[in-house]
Amino acid sequence: MKKLISIVALSAALVSPLTAALADQNDGGFFVRGNAGQSDYRVSNQYFSSNKGFGWDLGVGYRWATSSGNWGIDTGYVDLGKAKLNKSYVDYESGYGLSTRGKAASHGFTLGGNYMYQFNDNWNIQARTGLAFTKTRATISLYDNQGNSTDPIRGSDNSTSWYGGLGVGYDFNRHFGMSLNYDYYGLSLGSKIKNNGASASILSLGAEYRF
8 A cells, every 4th residue: 555655656746747837838828929931822813813922920919728728819910922923824805825924912910819729748739810901912914925015904902801820839848839830811902903802821930939
């Protein structure tokens, strides 16, 4: 019996520091984060469909610790970068081969909620969603096969849309962690550039510091 009590006491002593460490990691509180990576613009119209650039975002927030994970709110700034657009197609009415050249850029602020669930000591999964208040500008010029161009078509729009993202992270300690993230943003290019839908996404590497 004394031997069993000794084993239980020793086991408790060994497990206690690990339990305390996990409890610390699950504490809520303020945090700051930053992500940077490859952005991908997608626009459904006859001129262009997809183009890649460089995007990043910065944010601050607060999480509450619960038995089901950490739930929080956050706000931030996102820059989806500049995408150069270039696509060739045939105008079947005139028979000319045409190409488009131009660029698109989008940036704005976000406000939403986030969730983090920690597992296997240091690993976590993250989810976030909310509203994105973005300003998007696009310029498109048409060129025929002889190099003649039209006047540029310019579109600009301030829009409110939704965003959502997922991530997998690793915590080096209770204050600092890094993650691989995918975030999606709905966009609008304005009425001058007709489209059936516009969006952008960022595949990024992120870092977060928790206070």
